[in-house]
Amino acid sequence: MTDATKPSSPYDLPDVSGLVVGVLGGTGDQGRGLAYRLAEAGQQVVIGSRSADRAANAAAELGHGVRGADNARCARESDIVIIAVPWDGHKALLETLRPELVGKIVVDCVNPLGFDKKGAYALKPEEGSAAEQAALLLPESRVTAAFHHLSAVLLQDPGVEQVDTDVLVLGEERAATDAVQALAGRIPGMRGVYAGRLRNAHQVEALVANLISTNRRYKAHAGLRVTDV
Amino acid sequence: MTDATKPSSPYDLPDVSGLVVGVLGGTGDQGRGLAYRLAEAGQQVVIGSRSADRAANAAAELGHGVRGADNARCARESDIVIIAVPWDGHKALLETLRPELVGKIVVDCVNPLGFDKKGAYALKPEEGSAAEQAALLLPESRVTAAFHHLSAVLLQDPGVEQVDTDVLVLGEERAATDAVQALAGRIPGMRGVYAGRLRNAHQVEALVANLISTNRRYKAHAGLRVTDV
Numbered sequence: 001m002t003d004a005t006k007p008s009s010p011y012d013l014p015d016v017s018g019l020v021v022g023v024l025g026g027t028g029d030q031g032r033g034l035a036y037r038l039a040e041a042g043q044q045v046v047i048g049s050r051s052a053d054r055a056a057n058a059a060a061e062l063g064h065g066v067r068g069a070d071n072a073r074c075a076r077e078s079d080i081v082i083i084a085v086p087w088d089g090h091k092a093l094l095e096t097l098r099p100e101l102v103g104k105i106v107v108d109c110v111n112p113l114g115f116d117k118k119g120a121y122a123l124k125p126e127e128g129s130a131a132e133q134a135a136l137l138l139p140e141s142r143v144t145a146a147f148h149h150l151s152a153v154l155l156q157d158p159g160v161e162q163v164d165t166d167v168l169v170l171g172e173e174r175a176a177t178d179a180v181q182a183l184a185g186r187i188p189g190m191r192g193v194y195a196g197r198l199r200n201a202h203q204v205e206a207l208v209a210n211l212i213s214t215n216r217r218y219k220a221h222a223g224l225r226v227t228d229v
Numbered sequence: 230m231t232d233a234t235k236p237s238s239p240y241d242l243p244d245v246s247g248l249v250v251g252v253l254g255g256t257g258d259q260g261r262g263l264a265y266r267l268a269e270a271g272q273q274v275v276i277g278s279r280s281a282d283r284a285a286n287a288a289a290e291l292g293h294g295v296r297g298a299d300n301a302r303c304a305r306e307s308d309i310v311i312i313a314v315p316w317d318g319h320k321a322l323l324e325t326l327r328p329e330l331v332g333k334i335v336v337d338c339v340n341p342l343g344f345d346k347k348g349a350y351a352l353k354p355e356e357g358s359a360a361e362q363a364a365l366l367l368p369e370s371r372v373t374a375a376f377h378h379l380s381a382v383l384l385q386d387p388g389v390e391q392v393d394t395d396v397l398v399l400g401e402e403r404a405a406t407d408a409v410q411a412l413a414g415r416i417p418g419m420r421g422v423y424a425g426r427l428r429n430a431h432q433v434e435a436l437v438a439n440l441i442s443t444n445r446r447y448k449a450h451a452g453l454r455v456t457d458v
Binding site: 010118119120121151193194196197199200204207211212217220223224225229 | 239347348349350351380393394397399422423424425426428429431432433435436438439440441442443446447449450451452453454455456457458
């Protein structure tokens with residue numbers, strides 16, 4: 001039934017349930033939240049940290065079969081690797097993990113932001129965005145960008161059964177973005193939506209500053225839905 | 230019942246049904262679409278163009294009591310003025326209309342974008358964003374940014390009864406953003422959501438490049454909803 005000359009439907013996504021997902025920076029709020037939701041959905045998850053002990057402790061707290069490892073081992077043992085470290089440590093971490101990340105699907109969810117008394121504002125990385133920095137540092141990895149707009153509070157709250165948001169997924173390679181969309185779709189309430197190439201990642205990362213303003217005004221944990229898709 | 234020491238609810242918005250709305254660039258697709266929807270919702274609408282005749286013709290086509298005028302008269306006769314011109318003509322137009330726009334609520338919905346064979350990409354104005362350029366050029370106006378992510382196709386299609394999207398509204402002054410949120414809420418299906426200060430306008434304008442990629446992939450007219458608000 002497949003016709004190689006015809007583009008497949010954007011709604012046909014691969015089965016990624018057998019893939020191992022690593023979360024670098026998995027002991028931070030965003031990393032823990034993602035690890036928890038993915039593991040709860042049945043995905044094999046390894047969280048990485050500079051300290052293997054700290055990763056193991058966080059993994060034990062999360063349950064659902066999550067394992068802990070130092071960052072290098074986490075990257076090596078995973079098929080899809082989510083980068084959930086603070087922007088400050090982004091470049092240095094990726095430089096050291098280049099060999100371990102060769103051939104892997106890398107998912108950058110880092111938001112370069114500054115804060116002052118007026119709230120959050122976007123930082124503009126030299127490379128254009130965190131995701132483009134990752135792509136430059138990891139030329140042999142399959143770099144995508146996704147999971148920017150999630151509330152770490154909602155992700156980590158076991159009382160929240162569905163996380164009511166779409167996940168914008170960006171990247172250069174269709175098979176990689178399809179896999180990341182499918183991964184997002186494993187979490188109840190979430191859906192992965194293709195949202196362009198990495199050269200358009202900056203505004204997606206930066207939009208978190210707007211959601212922070214929205215959250216402050218409405219006392220909410222705002223997410224995003226894409227309509228008509 | 231009012232307590233001046235307590236911030237009002239973000240869901241309490243003013244009644245703007247009596248205000249006159251001008252749409253500069255009202256003969257373009259986006260401008261016509263907005264004029265049509267607002268007029269159909271019962272708002273008094275004036276569309277502006279360089280040529281008063283062209284504006285009058287477009288207004289007659291739109292019906293619903295829409296009037297046409299040259300840009301300067303459109304600005305003068307309106308309480309809220311939507312800037313819906315192409316990015317190329319943005320600066321020159323605002324420079325000429327500075328006196329007419331004094332004291333008005335200005336709503337910038339311009340998206341500075343470039344296009345090449347890979348699709349759309351964000352341009353970065355020197356001032357940070359189109360909205361910040363407007364604020365610099367119009368220091369005596371009440372500049373906001375909104376209506377960036379609307380599909381001109383859906384706006385103009387009389388068969389579409391509801392436009393299924395939220396409208397992110399940015400600005401420095403609460404009374405102005407509240408009025409623009411209320412205006413967005415006049416269009417069936419739409420809702421205005423506060424999304425931060427003008428220094429965070431760039432990513433909201435630039436996100437249109439992502440929605441263009443989404444539209445191309447899904448053959449859709451994507452809009453955005455903010456969840457938990």
